[in-house]
Amino acid sequence: MPKPSVPQPERQEKLQVILRHAAQVFCEKGYEGASIRDISRSSGVSLAGLYHYIKSKQQLLYLIQIHTFKTILAQLENSLSGVMEPVEKLRILVHNHLDYFLQHPVEMKLLAHEDEALEGTFRKEVLEVKRRYVEIALEIFEEMRGAGVARRLNPRVAVLSLFGMMNWTYTWHRAEMDPRADALAETIAGMFLHGVMNGHGDTRAKSVRPAGARLRNRRARADNL
Amino acid sequence: MPKPSVPQPERQEKLQVILRHAAQVFCEKGYEGASIRDISRSSGVSLAGLYHYIKSKQQLLYLIQIHTFKTILAQLENSLSGVMEPVEKLRILVHNHLDYFLQHPVEMKLLAHEDEALEGTFRKEVLEVKRRYVEIALEIFEEMRGAGVARRLNPRVAVLSLFGMMNWTYTWHRAEMDPRADALAETIAGMFLHGVMNGHGDTRAKSVRPAGARLRNRRARADNL
DNA sequence: ATTTACCGAACGAACGTTCGAACGGAAGCG
DNA sequence: CGCTTCCGTTCGAACGTTCGTTCGGTAAAT
Structure with missing residues (x-):
């Protein structure tokens, strides 16, 4: 031996x-x-x-996808630990997702774009992590509804639309001209929560940031490829 | 002859x-x-x-993409003609996009997913139509801002996030369980305009539909499930 | 002596594309 | 009318290239 x-x-x-x-x-x-x-x-x-x-080309993609997904999932669960307020949880999720997205654009594009390339066991394992990730977002949204928010919305549509806003960034975000992760996350989380029409059609801009101002300390962690 | x-x-x-x-x-x-x-x-x-x-495999994809894109663009311009209210224009854009998306899922997935497959002149021509399409959305959004709405938002981020919500649907929408085009468009347009938190964090559901209630002779049904 | 790291060369299969010939109906002509 | 010419359509077969993967071997380290 x-x-x-x-x-x-x-x-x-x-x-x-x-x-x-x-x-x-x-x-x-x-x-x-x-x-x-x-x-x-x-x-x-x-x-x-x-x-x-x-062992194969497929395994190559599998290793990249599974590592990326497990890392962003673990980071999310860590950032979420101890947070009670559903709305703050959601803001943290958006920040975490976009932070990772803009810091690892290559791997995240692979996750978003090569969703159907794997087959068999490889595919199932990646899908399982994805399922858990989406599940967290859905639970947060249900908590928000439980707190009396967004009762009239289809949760599946709402949450997957949020992922649409976030994941689609890989098709357009250019580091040299677009907002960085923090500002982008604020904008997208704000749009998701309050829409583009602050108030009801006129200008009024309320202080639309209940929590999540100090989640910086939560995210400073080691992540490598 | x-x-x-x-x-x-x-x-x-x-x-x-x-x-x-x-x-x-x-x-x-x-x-x-x-x-x-x-x-x-x-x-x-x-x-x-x-x-x-x-003439080639590339031309095959090109013909599909250019026809699809020009059709949805023409349909949009037609639906928009005569409409003055920016918010209603935006609702029409969302309805038009999702309507076409769910009626031609195969072609629209190709448009969304195979964005980088073409090269040279083929690529440029499709990108040109895409540019015009996005331009229309940006102009509408600027009109909304001109009317005093969403002044604090980055227009590029807002509009591309809206496209993110709409285009991402190809990855998750299942006809047998998810809302049909009309309800989906209502939900997404509503989220874009007012966010998921109707009011400012508590329940109250205002009458959040200023215009666009009678877009066509469509079913005026809310989303369920 | 065995294991690990590494690679040039080759394997069979599949790729996008082209060639050359066959088919079939309309047009030209006696 | 029959006969020939022609042209758009069709396809089996093959072109040369590239694909993912494996083989057989060398060199170094244990």
Whole structure:
């Protein structure tokens, strides 16, 4: 039973390098449009050499997606712990989502755009994490309704529309001209909660920020790829 | 000078059949993941036979996208003609978009999902129609601001978030369980205009529908489930 | 001596596209 | 009318390329 002193950590490190390059290539050319040879070229590892770290092209996408999703989910659960107010929970969710989105645009585009590329077990496992993630948002929304808010709305439509606003950003957000994560999250959370018509059709701008002003300390955490 | 009595119309008809099958295949397997052979099999036209109607795989996607986009744009401009109230214009835009989306889910998914598949002139031409389409939404939003609404919002973020809500539907809307176009449009337009918190955090449901109640002869039913 | 890391070369399959020939009906002509 | 010419349509077969993956081997480290 050989106990490799070096292999384990170095192997994982190199796998991470490969995954980073693979994510970049998948992002640029799409999963189907990207070839293993593209990833080989980009990462500097030979074509055959890649297969010492992965078993297939599908597994490559799977590893990227599952890691990204589990990370953003764990970060969300952590940020949410201890928070009671449903509306603040929702603001935290939006901040967390967009923060991660703009900090890891490549991986998040892969999550949003390559939703149907995986098959079989890979697909099921990623979908399971996604289900949990959406479930959290739905529960928060139901809590808001329980507190007497948005009773007339279809929760599924409302929550998935919120995800639509957030996830669609990968198609248009340009770092050099658009708001950064914090401002973007404020805007989108504000739109979701109060709409674009502050008041009922005229100007009045109330102080539309009940909570969530100090969730900065919650999110300063270590995240790597 | 041969004057073909039959050829012209029949040729166009058969092309339409091919385009329909191609759209279906592209929708199911993605543009890169779908092969010309898949389309050949699906449409019943031989592999070589396809090339009598199209010049390349890219042109196939181009023809689908450009036709879909020009149709929905023309329909929008038509529905908008004569309407003065900005808020009603916006409601019409949302209704028009979601109406078309749910009536042509395959083509609209292609428009939303295969945004980066085309290259060169094909790409530019589709982007040009898209630009005009988004421009209309932006102008409407600016008119709303001119009327004293939503002054504090970044128009680009607001409008693209609205498109996010609408376009993201292709990832989750199931005809058998989700609201139909009318109800969906009401909900999304309502969320965009007034947010999910009717009033400012408590229950009261005001009459939040200033105009656009009689868009057409549609069912005026609220959303359920 | 065994295991791990790595790679050049090759595998068979599938890709988008093209070729060359066959088919079928209308047009030209005696 | 028969016969030929022509042209749009169709397709089996093949083109050359690229695909994901594997094989067989070398080099270094344990």
